[in-house]
């Protein structure tokens with residue numbers, strides 16, 4: 651399987667730790683690619699709508715190659731820190747740009763990892779989960795998991811052995 655993970659955090663912190671633990675669990679025969687939006691040149695969606703009657707986004711930047719990778723994936727994992735009760739701008743940028751190939755994302759297997767400073771059970775996780783659930787309903791996604799973790803300082807999640815074990819298990823359950 652081809653697994654594409656979109657890393658919504660620009661710092662080497664908890665979201666990356668979660669992604670690495672998840673990837674460690676994934677069986678070797680699978681192919682994993684991590685997309686780091688902050689390393690790419692992607693303009694925000696302008697809502698011009700041209701993509702709806704052409705083959706992709708009009709922006710001549712990294713948009714089309716990045717979205718093509720996501721479209722080609724068997725499993726997509728969206729990973730994000732909580733920023734202001736929502737997903738990060740880095741992740742939202744990529745999700746908005748998915749609009750140019752939106753219907754090609756139908757029926758995907760999708761996982762979501764959210765890391766915030768607030769305790770698990772707080773409203774921010776509920777809000778983010780609901781947003782992903784709406785996308786899942788719209789695009790008929792097979793939601794494999796939506797997991798929330800509480801971690802604030804950048805090393806916090808790596809010290810949470812239960813979370814790391816659970817993330818590895820999520821990865822190993824993929825095949």
Ligand SMILES: Cc1cc2nc3c(=O)[nH]c(=O)nc-3n(C[C@H](O)[C@H](O)[C@H](O)COP(=O)(O)O)c2cc1C
Pocket residue numbers: 659660661662663664665666730731732733734735736765766767768769774801802803804
């Ligand atoms: C701009 C900004 C906004 C944040 N807003 C929230 C928030 O609304 N709720 C929350 O629980 N944590 C919030 N946090 C804390 C981060 O989600 C938390 O530190 C997380 O572990 C960061 O993930 P990272 O280490 O992968 O960057 C915010 C952090 C930043 C930098």
